[in-house]
């Protein structure tokens with residue numbers, strides 16, 4: 001059986017960044033720029049006043065007569081002469097003949113003019129053309145992850161759309177005869193389906209377009225058909241039916257669909273029967289059906305593949321160092337992903353670390369990663385953890 005690190009390395013080898021698409025600003029947050037961005041204009045595009053006050057020539061005396069005004073949005077061309085000032089407001093164009101703005105708090109109003117009480121240095125409160133960004137300058141590099149500031153910055157340069165790495169298309173399939181939709185009356189022997197809503201919710205935290213989300217019964221033909229349809233996506237997530245039981249049809253349906261197995265089973269708990277394969281450019285993760293196994297494999301492996309495809313992160317287990325609170329014995333000779341609460345680097349392991357249960361997951365914000373060769377962890381030991389956000 002392969003290790004967690006081997007599994008990640010295989011996924012890495014088979015994952016490439018997606019192609020790009022030009023999208024409007026309201027659809028790019030979180031995506032990665034697919035090309036360098038050069039400023040199409042100077043910012044600011046004209047000399048602007050940074051304050052509400054009076055614009056004047058620095059060399060003039062302190063007593064000035066008022067010529068007119070310039071407010072934001074105006075383009076005034078007043079023939080301002082020596083010893084003249086104009087009323088000006090924040091963001092307004094500063095006419096060419098003047099060079100300095102005194103804030104109104106430092107001025108005494110006179111009949112038809114003003115007296116400057118505290119003269120600022122030459123050029124004060126005048127934003128120069130191109131002071132922020134010069135036209136033609138490289139302002140954002142290819143590969144930059146877009147955030148709210150970048151959206152605002154692009155908008156400020158008049159850019160309405162940019163090429164970004166496209167979101168990954170994901171198809172989700174959950175399998176199982178025993179599964180019933182929440183809200184229906186539970187039949188004897190059935191359980192409520194939890195993985196579909198859970199994985200859909202977890203996918204909302206990623207840059208994906210969920211193409212389809214279906215529940216199929218444990219039936220070879222239905223499983224085959226649903227996978228065939230799902231393979232149109234970049235990434236297929238299947239929950240359940242991947243173990244060795246007589247009614248686990250996922251593996252054979254994947255083979256029949258000519259999805260090439262890259263690995264099956266990882267020496268880990270939870271999530272040992274994780275299956276990973278590829279058909280063309282489409283990746284398939286068959287996640288073990290136990291809810292905690294499904295979610296763990298999704299967070300560790302599928303998210304890594306999605307983020308690499310989207311160009312937002314490299315495939316890396318991202319282990320952080322923390323301090324164990326309490327003790328833990330690893331009786332499995334497997335790598336463990338234990339659901340923990342991480343607070344200021346201290347990790348508390350929840351009880352009920354069972355793959356069929358989600359109760360501890362609901363309170364967790366990290367996995368304590370226990371390597372397969374670590375048998376025991378003592379209180380205060382340095383340990384590795386992987387934070388996650390759900």
Ligand SMILES: Nc1nc2c(c(=O)[nH]1)N[C@H]1C(S)=C(S)[C@@H](COP(=O)(O)OP(=O)(O)OC[C@H]3O[C@@H](n4cnc5c(N)ncnc54)[C@H](O)[C@@H]3O)O[C@H]1N2
Nearest residue numbers: 174176193194195196240241242243248272288289290293
């Ligand atoms: N003989 C062996 N049996 C099992 C092995 C093994 O190595 N040898 N591995 C066990 C491990 S570990 C896991 S994990 C599970 C994985 O099984 P499957 O992926 O085939 O999943 P299912 O059998 O379909 O379901 C397992 C479990 O989870 C419940 N389940 C499934 N889907 C959902 C869902 N959408 N919502 C809620 N609960 C779900 C299902 O009812 C089962 O209880 O196999 C072990 N067996």
Ligand code: MOO
Nearest residue numbers: 270271272293355
């Ligand atoms: O690996 Mo399974 O996910 O332990 O029950």
